[in-house]
Amino acid sequence: MACRISELVLGCRDPEALARFWCAVLDFVVLGREDDGSMEIGPREGFGGPQPTIFLSRRDEPEKGATRLHIDVSATDRDQDAELGRLLELGARPADVGQTGNESWHVLADPEGNEFCLLKARIKTL
Structure with missing residues (x-):
């Protein structure tokens, strides 16, 4: 188990x-x-x-030091660009963690600054 x-x-x-x-x-x-x-x-x-x-x-x-765990999310019913727009409207904001701009994901921060990524792949709902 x-x-x-x-x-x-x-x-x-x-x-x-x-x-x-x-x-x-x-x-x-x-x-x-x-x-x-x-x-x-x-x-x-x-x-x-x-x-x-x-x-x-x-x-x-807030916790001291960098967060060692973050959440990755994937859209279930729309493409990545549409989901990015929705997340930004909800209060997410772009975050810079040193990405090059060529990544297939977007790095965002929630309203308290916790970083998370919006992945490109769409997944099915459970």
């Missing part, structure tokens, strides 16, 4: 704002809220399904 990723934890100052952003990006819903303002978002079927959930852990200060 092997493990699989069940949830990703992302430290943030404003879990509500990031929940709105990532729920819109991934078509997720809020699954739970903690007393400290932390939140868990995920697919409508909830925790334990084929996709991991994201736990938005409220932190007053």
